[in-house]
Amino acid sequence: MKRILLLFGVLSLMMTTFEANAQRRSGGGGNPADYNTALGVRLNPWLVGFTVKHFIKGPHAIEGLVTHYFNGNDEPTNVTFTGLYEYHWNVFGKSEWNMYAGGGAHLGLWRDWDWDNGRRYDKKTKAVAGLDGIFGVEYTFKKIPLNLSADLKPYFNFNGYNDFIGEQIGGVSARYAF
Numbered sequence: 001m002k003r004i005l006l007l008f009g010v011l012s013l014m015m016t017t018f019e020a021n022a023q024r025r026s027g028g029g030g031n032p033a034d035y036n037t038a039l040g041v042r043l044n045p046w047l048v049g050f051t052v053k054h055f056i057k058g059p060h061a062i063e064g065l066v067t068h069y070f071n072g073n074d075e076p077t078n079v080t081f082t083g084l085y086e087y088h089w090n091v092f093g094k095s096e097w098n099m100y101a102g103g104g105a106h107l108g109l110w111r112d113w114d115w116d117n118g119r120r121y122d123k124k125t126k127a128v129a130g131l132d133g134i135f136g137v138e139y140t141f142k143k144i145p146l147n148l149s150a151d152l153k154p155y156f157n158f159n160g161y162n163d164f165i166g167e168q169i170g171g172v173s174a175r176y177a178f
Contacts, residue, residue, distance in 0.1 A: 032059050032088045032098045033140050033177075038147045040175030044168070046070060049080075051173050053147075059088040061100070063134075069110075069168060078110035082153075084134050096142060101135045106155060130157035140177055147175040 033055070042051045042065060049067030056062060065082040084104035091099050108128045136151025150172045 032090045032095075033138065033147070034095065035140060035145070035147065035177035038175035038177040040147070040173055042067065042171045042173040044171045047168055047171060051175060053086070053175065055088075061086045061088060063104075065106075067168075078108055080106050080108035080110075080128075082106040082132055084132060084153075086134060088138075091137070096140050097137065098140070099135075099137050100151075101133075103131065103133045106130055106132055108157075126159075128157050128159055130155050145177045147173075147177045149173045149175070 035055070037052070037054045039052045042049045047067050047069055049065055051063060051065050053061055053063040063084040063086055065084070067080050067082070069078045069080070082104060084102055086100040086102035088098045088100045091097050106129065109125055110128055111125050132153055132155040134151055134153045136149050138147055138149035140147045152170050154169050
């Protein structure tokens with residue numbers, strides 16, 4: 001019974017947000033994407049994480065990412081917190097399509113492994129910091145509050161671990177826009 005009540009509560013909250021979102025969209029917006037905030041997930045074959053994007057004013061947005069990098073086994077090897085500034089502009093002559101570019105910084109806590117006679121052991125956790133760039137394209141549906149994006153996010157670490165730049169550079173995101 002509790003699960004059914006929770007389900008109806010979540011559905012009613014989503015419908016209320018959807019109706020408010022539809023009313024706001026019909027009145028026009030101040031940013032190219034015509035949404036204020038979007039919350040969702042970011043993925044690539046080696047990363048899984050959360051993303052939140054918020055438009056400050058006009059085409060200017062900030063995005064926060066929290067990602068885990070998986071190295072092929074069951075253990076997550078790091079977590080990275082990233083803050084980005086993004087500038088958006090309309091492309092393809094459709095209001096749903098936008099491109100964006102920008103930059104920011106990240107701070108990560110990465111586990112450092114050491115090997116001895118073929119056995120791996122946990123050496124320590126290191127803090128890494130660096131700079132990020134971002135360039136991508138996004139599509140925001142008009143009738144449902146969904147935003148999809150694909151981007152390239154190259155980065156540079158100040159203190160090592162730059163060998164992961166090829167694996168973690170790209171990503172796709174799906175966000176609930178409200």
